[in-house]
Amino acid sequence: MAILVSLGVLSGCATHRSVDELPPMPAAEPSVDDMDLANGMDEPAPVETAPVAATDNEDLWIRLRAGYGLDLSVENDRIRVQRDWYARHPKYFQRVTTRSERYLHYIVEQAEQRDMPLELALLPIVESAFDPFAYSHGRAAGPWQFIPSTGDYFGLHRTWWEDQRRDVMKSTNAALDYLQKLANRFDGDWLLALASYNAGGGTVSRAIRKNEEAGKPTDFWNLKLPRETTAYVPKLIAIAQIVKDPEAYNVPLQPIRNEPYFAQVNTGGQIDLAQAAKLADISIEELYLLNPSYNRWATSPDGPHNLLVPVDRAEAFSTALAELPADQRMQWARYEIRPGDNLGAIARRYRTTPEVLRSINHLKNNTIIAGRTLLIPGPAAGKDTYTLSAESRLADNQNRQRDGRQKLSHTVRSGDTLWEISRQYKVGVKELARWNNMAPGDSLKIGQTLAVWTKGSSATATAATSRSDSNMVRQVRYSVRNGDSLYAIADRFNVSVNDIRSWNSKVASKRYIQPGQRLTLYVDIHQSY
CATH class of the missing domain: 3.10.350.10 (LysM domain)
Structure with a gap:
């Protein structure tokens, strides 16, 4: 198995749409945990690590400061308000910067290679508080808070198995690509690029034109922009100022080792995440935090077949993967199709989707034939094991x-x-x-x-x-259309063919249904149709 240490290049854009046409990408609101912490709750004890000496070679913060490129000497009330908030909530600041430890070296490395201001590596603090599972009111996801359409533009695919907007490497490269395009659009003005990342390039361009027509300055500080954007850029500058001199603001800054945190390992195919964590000798929580794009209990069957693991576990993980028998990568159930079955009902029973079953079993549509066998993927461990899967995160939040x-x-x-x-x-x-x-x-x-x-x-x-x-089971009168069959109708309404026959005596004795025929269905509204 090949091991690639913290390097990745995003392939070309997924569409020819102009970058100016991309809509705003609103930052996520702080999570409940983060706000509780900001309001005085204790931060969980950090994982103990060996102290980092404060030298250029060993502390990532020193390397990051050396690459600053924005004007941090600017002072105004907008910056001061943001900086004072962080200074009043040092535990919050410590939490989000400590949370960055898994990801920051890779981001700094990529920004350096592009010769970009390294303040940009701090932007995920503004966007998501470095929470890879952050999801905003604007449907933005991941550490860089890509909305669906902008994620699609930069090739960040979304499937039932994964959401690549949360992929550490892919989203970082996409975000830096986007920021560079915006900077080029505004002649190298990084403040306008940052404002455009939040509000959209078209919004900033219109504000500039309005100021030009009024004879006003067109720099960021003089533009009339959405309220969120007017605070967005000052937040980043305030954070960068604190990171530059944390002692001046009495904000503790945990040293971070100036070395890669993770390595990328080619798994050679789909694998259960509980099995992968065991082979890598790490907790499944750590595996999810390094690979937050995965929604379920396993990697995507469509690839690319890579996992990030702590760099010191990569070689042993690669060796263990090579020795793992193929039939132990995933757990599979074999289901024999019975008369009256439909793909939707089978998918619900096994906590998956018809799309997944079609893909795995190479089905062209939802038509299935009694007597044949379906291959169905399932978790190797109990569902409580996969603590950061989409299902578990939803349950935790709903029950908080x-x-x-x-x-x-x-x-x-x-x-x-x-x-x-x-x-x-x-x-x-x-x-x-x-x-x-x-x-x-x-x-x-x-x-x-x-x-x-x-x-x-x-x-x-x-x-x-x-x-x-009330009315959890609803009576539906359905008029048969051209091309309908009992199997198609059963699949659409998540009922069985036998149920339809039992509810409709005229159908029970006939093999075919006719267009215009009226059927009575009893639909459980708990089911999706």
């Missing part, structure tokens, strides 16, 4: 105790929206989305379970729950 609130569960029905659900329970849309690891603009799926933390009384909560749980 909120003082003074009572948790309810709402099952999404046809026509539901986050706005309507928030009105029903008298909670905020942003709150509701945040409790469920969503953004307010995300779409809902019928049958999806949402956690609602309401301030209402028990009686109010019971009434709301009763409204949301």
